[in-house]
Amino acid sequence: MTAVHVPGTPVIEEGQLVSTSPATGTEAGRLPIASDAEVRQSVDRARAAGEWWVGLGFTGRRDRLLRWRALLAKRIEQLAELVHVEGGKPVADAIVEIVTAIEHIDWAARNAGRVLGPRRVRSRLILAEFSGHLEYQPHGVVGVIGPWNYPVFTPIGSAAYALAAGNAVVLKPSEYTPAVGQWLVDSFAEVVPEHPVFTAVHGLGDVGAALCRSGVDKVAFTGSTATARKVMAACAETLTPVLIEGGGKDAMIVDSDADLDAAAEACVWGGMTNAGQTCIGIERVYAVDSVFDAFVDRVVARAGRLTVGPEGSDIGPITMPRQIDVIRRHIDAAIDSGGRAVLGGPSAVQPPYVHPTVLVDVPEESAAVQEETFGPTLTISRVRDADEAVTRANALPYGLGGSVFGRRRAVAIARRLRSGMASVNSTLTFAGMSTLPFGGVGDSGFGRIHGEDGLREFGRAKAITRRRARSLLPSMTFERTPTDVARLVKAIKVMYGR
Ligand code: NDP
Numbered sequence: 001m002t003a004v005h006v007p008g009t010p011v012i013e014e015g016q017l018v019s020t021s022p023a024t025g026t027e028a029g030r031l032p033i034a035s036d037a038e039v040r041q042s043v044d045r046a047r048a049a050g051e052w053w054v055g056l057g058f059t060g061r062r063d064r065l066l067r068w069r070a071l072l073a074k075r076i077e078q079l080a081e082l083v084h085v086e087g088g089k090p091v092a093d094a095i096v097e098i099v100t101a102i103e104h105i106d107w108a109a110r111n112a113g114r115v116l117g118p119r120r121v122r123s124r125l126i127l128a129e130f131s132g133h134l135e136y137q138p139h140g141v142v143g144v145i146g147p148w149n150y151p152v153f154t155p156i157g158s159a160a161y162a163l164a165a166g167n168a169v170v171l172k173p174s175e176y177t178p179a180v181g182q183w184l185v186d187s188f189a190e191v192v193p194e195h196p197v198f199t200a201v202h203g204l205g206d207v208g209a210a211l212c213r214s215g216v217d218k219v220a221f222t223g224s225t226a227t228a229r230k231v232m233a234a235c236a237e238t239l240t241p242v243l244i245e246g247g248g249k250d251a252m253i254v255d256s257d258a259d260l261d262a263a264a265e266a267c268v269w270g271g272m273t274n275a276g277q278t279c280i281g282i283e284r285v286y287a288v289d290s291v292f293d294a295f296v297d298r299v300v301a302r303a304g305r306l307t308v309g310p311e312g313s314d315i316g317p318i319t320m321p322r323q324i325d326v327i328r329r330h331i332d333a334a335i336d337s338g339g340r341a342v343l344g345g346p347s348a349v350q351p352p353y354v355h356p357t358v359l360v361d362v363p364e365e366s367a368a369v370q371e372e373t374f375g376p377t378l379t380i381s382r383v384r385d386a387d388e389a390v391t392r393a394n395a396l397p398y399g400l401g402g403s404v405f406g407r408r409r410a411v412a413i414a415r416r417l418r419s420g421m422a423s424v425n426s427t428l429t430f431a432g433m434s435t436l437p438f439g440g441v442g443d444s445g446f447g448r449i450h451g452e453d454g455l456r457e458f459g460r461a462k463a464i465t466r467r468r469a470r471s472l473l474p475s476m477t478f479e480r481t482p483t484d485v486a487r488l489v490k491a492i493k494v495m496y497g498r
Pocket of ligand 1: 049444
């Protein structure tokens with residue numbers, strides 16, 4: 001790991017994908033790029049491995065997955081260092097990310113049998129002579145395509161649940177973080193050495209596209225909404241089902257009875273952790289008029305204390321060099337349209353870093369409010385009341401997460417947010433609660449990872465009816481008589497006709 005490249009820009013050298021530290025340009029990883037044929041071979045091998053994996057049953061898979069999570073826990077510092085070097089985020093943020101992923105592996109492993117395993121389902125009077133049976137069978141091979149911003153948490157959010165459900169998984173990590181992806185599959189292979197149940201293919205976007213067309217039985221995609229459209233189009237060719245975890249522009253609402261210190265602390269964390277490169281990061285804040293000024297003061301004071309730099313800082317470099325242009329454009333657009341920077345501003349953009357920036361009085365039409373910025377920036381807007389805050393928060397096509405600070409009305413407001421998730425009096429916390437589903441609406445995608453819904457996402461419902469007695473009112477047979485039909489009509493009027 002000595003060669004120095006343009007910081008953060010992956011390069012291809014002799015068929016290898018070379019990832020680099022966005023802070024220093026030091027080489028972080030070097031992985032072979034998979035051809036289309038190799039992607040297909042990986043999927044074929046995974047299919048055979050998956051059959052063996054299914055044969056382990058829920059208990060056998062739980063044991064292996066728990067051993068994997070133990071390995072991650074034991075080596076957490078090593079993995080965190082790699083995440084830090086390859087993606088740029090502070091080590092402490094990497095630790096938090098990995099802890100969350102470990103929790104998800106643990107929960108998925110322990111609960112897959114209960115949620116997906118065979119069970120009896122109550123029948124109803126209309127078919128009382130049959131018993132009902134339900135189970136969720138694995139799809140086969142799940143292709144997981146992941147982004148760079150949470151290179152452990154996002155793939156594991158799909159992969160751990162897919163594996164627990166009995167699928168094999170082929171992962172295509174982001175070209176910015178292939179070494180982290182490879183670390184994950186290598187560590188899994190230590191506890192499942194028999195067959196390639198969880199493997200990775202590396203390369204640029206075309207390798208992700210090849211994975212979509214490789215014959216996988218489901219694709220779990222996490223990334224931008226623009227790429228999600230391409231993934232869906234590719235999967236449509238073969239009717240391959242997809243799960244889309246897309247982008248976001250999450251809003252936080254600060255109501256008049258909020259604890260403003262707590263709100264400011266959570267807002268700065270939710271907006272600026274991982275340098276704001278968080279799908280569920282807070283990017284827009286709507287604070288009601290009566291608390292607006294006091295809230296902005298508190299946010300500026302806290303955000304102004306954050307340190308920025310390569311090592312030991314609160315905020316690391318922007319991982320993707322071209323994202324800096326987006327962040328700069330949004331800050332400029334906010335200022336040009338009449339907004340004010342009460343912290344940071346255009347001068348905060350110092351590649352590869354962006355210093356905390358807080359913008360107020362920004363018109364809603366501005367790109368800074370409308371588009372995903374993915375930087376340590378916040379817009380804070382003054383609203384008349386919580387109703388106006390909800391209306392504005394819900395005005396974008398995105399709908400991933402959100403946050404509400406307040407007392408009396410906070411939960412009611414959270415329920416009205418057009419989003420898949422919301423946290424009351426905190427930010428981002430729903431991502432770490434393995435018992436809750438995670439996913440968005442609208443341009444933020446569909447389908448769910450995490451929790452019981454996340455397990456069911458990776459199994460297909462298999463319904464079985466079994467006769468347990470002779471039919472008293474035979475109807476689904478050509479042996480029925482007019483009398484049977486007449487009795488059926490009479491019964492149905494008694495049962496449902498009132
Ligand atoms: P991208 O959409 O650029 O890339 C995501 C993944 O898709 C990468 O592995 C990428 O490979 C791959 N890819 C690129 N082109 C194709 C294609 N045509 N077919 C198949 N796969 C392809 O997203 P980013 O990596 O930039 O991640 C940031 C985005 O992810 C943000 O919008 C963020 O909000 C979102 N995100 C959503 C989350 C959620 O849970 N909803 C969680 C985390 C992030 P390569 O990198 O090689 O181009």
